[in-house]
Amino acid sequence: MQAELIFTGTELLLGEVLNTHAQYLSQQMAALGIEVILHTTVGDNWDRLAEAFEIALRRADLIVITGGLGPTSDDLTKDIVARVLGLPMLPDGQTLQLLREFVDRRGSSLSESMARQAYFPAGARVLPNPAGTAPGALLEYQGRIIILLPGPPRELKAIFEASVVPYLISLGNRGMVTRTRLLKMTGISESEVQERIGNLGGQGNPGIAYLAKPGEVHVRISAQAPSVAVADRMIDELLEKVRQRLADYVFGMDDEVLEEVVGKLLVKKGLTCALAESCTGGLVAARLTSIPGSSAYFWGSVVAYDNRVKEKVLGVPAGVLETHGAVSRPTAIAMAEGVRNLMGTHLGLSITGIAGPGGGTPVKPVGLTYIALATAEGTTCQEFHFPGHRQAVRQGAANAALNMIRLHLLEQLKAGN
Secondary structure: OEEEEEEEOHHHHOOOOOOHHHHHHHHHHHHOOOEEEEEEEEOOOHHHHHHHHHHHHHHOOEEEEEOOOOOOOOOOHHHHHHHHHOOOEEEOHHHHHHHHHHHHHOOOOOOHHHHHHHEEEOOOEEEOOOOOOOOEEEEEEOOEEEEEEOOOHHHHHHHHHHHHHHHHHHOOOOOOEEEEEEEEEOOOOHHHHHHHHHHHOOEOOOEEEEEEEOOEEEEEEEEEEOOHHHHHHHHHHHHHHHHHHHOOOEEEEOOOOHHHHHHHHHHHHOOOEEEEEOOOOOHHHHHHHOOOOHHHOEEEEEEOOOHHHHHHOOOOOHHHHHHHOOOOHHHHHHHHHHHHHHHOOOEEEEEEEOOOOOOOOOOOOOOEEEEEEEEOOEEEEEEEEOOOOHHHHHHHHHHHHHHHHHHHHHHHHHHOO
8 A cells, every 4th residue: 555645834844843643644554554655745835736746646546635625715725625525515413412511611602614524525534633623534545544634633643543553454465664763872982882783784774774864873673564563573583683782872762761761770879960051051951850740859950051150159179260260170070079068969970071162172172061960979970072062062062961860870770879
């Protein structure tokens, strides 16, 4: 089965909205054994959308159209599909009733534009929307399958997972299933990763692909097979070999993020931490607190951007700042110990560096960063040189800082402390 995905909305063409549907739906189709042959993006224009739909009908078995199902005048999708297929638009009684109940709860009446959401091409199967008011629709027409989904991502995913996936699974002419796993590393470069695992193969099926991000390297392992079980088994065999060679740098899998991994370790150890950030400007604190329940282990942060804050709040000696400078090993150590004492936490972590693009010198170039971790057993400090633009340096430093906590906690667990 071959599918074409059509994304509607002038905001997509203008770049005002990121087309996350393309990634999501393509991944879902691959996992279901459906080959996506083309992505088409069309603005809110009747003629161009009608033309794109007509062409898709000639070359694809399955056409998925996103967007244009709402109540406004630029929501054209259902009317265009009906016109191209020569079908009348008919009201769906259950959808009308749900819309009336929806507006009644808000103390208003059902307007004509709102009611448009309850009209569908004749013969369409209505796909309930558990996250909004605009239902989706599914049509089987002359050997083709047409699926219409709303534009808001939360609504699209809700309908797709509740109604579309079970339908597609029931079809008997799907092809090879594609499955993927993502192995996430930090503290190692993309080239080093490839050197370590390059001779494992991965150019065929299963395959290996690399993705470098600021401070992280991801290895994606994918496999195609007639069934999910076979594809997963193929992935697992190669995944275990990759993991063995990169074990020291792996922090998570698939949707796991480093801050979540660190949080789980802190909870497991029953420890608390505090931060003193300079060049990262609170980035590490923001990442830690993005995880629900982080108040159990994260107590606070000091963004010590100016030397006066380092001295007056964190207690960095003026002599250290004058002799060694803000970006130095002694300053990072003093910051980590200062914030640990100030907050009364088990761990104190500090970051000081030169994010750029200015401020670097031959002795202290842009990207130079010192990260220190203060514990009851003592304080350690590491020097890093992060490449790239300002945000890349900041992200790299944030990842290295979180990874320093992670490695410290893992060492404690190994030692049984």
